[in-house]
Each structure stands twice: as structure tokens, then as C-alpha cells.
Amino acid sequence: MDSIAQFIEQECSLESDTKYSGSKLYEAYRQYCQAIGRKPQSTNAFKKALEKLPNVYQHRTSS
Secondary structure (H helix, E strand, C coil): CCHHHHHHHHHCCCCCCCCCCHHHHHHHHHHHHHHHCCCCCCHHHHHHHHHCCCCCCCCCCCC
16 A cells, blocks of 8 residues: 555545645645655645545635
């Protein structure tokens, strides 16, 4: 299992009303990789992996 899939499975809730900040989620993933002794994948790879998950959508807040 790759580190992104492992992180999502072990550390994230994918319930319909759960929301995460993209930058905070990636930082949590980086810390997770450090804790398990693996090199984190790039932000682009992380984003693409998330886009493949069912019921995961990017939502930008207006400034």
C-alpha cells in the first residue's frame, strides 16, 4: 500500500460532512510519513490520489 492510501485509511475520516484544509491535510500526511520512516510523495501526487477517492471534492472558500 502506498503512503498516501495508508495515511487516508489510518488517519482520515471520509464521512460525508467531514471537511479538511488541503494544506493542513498535506502537512499531516508529511508528519505521518516522517513518523513511519517513509518519504512523502509530492503535493501533486497527494492531490491526485485524493481526487480518485469517492465522495472527496475540492471546495475553495472565497476570500
